[in-house]
Amino acid sequence: MELDHDSIVGFAKSWGLFYLLALAVAVLIYTFWPSNKKRFDRAKKSILDKDDRPGD
Secondary structure (H helix, E strand, O other): OOOOHHHHHHHHHHHHHHHHHHHHHHHHHHHOOHHHHHHHHHHHHHOOOHHHOOOO
């Protein structure tokens, strides 16, 4: 099978949506996985460190 532009476009149109949906589901599973809660809470609080106040 020769890979020309039309076959690549056809593949992208038919399977690209499923690929992006699977990627979005994987990201959501990673985000809401219970063992990642501490990591995300630490990242949320690290933005508001004591050293980052204006005027210091």
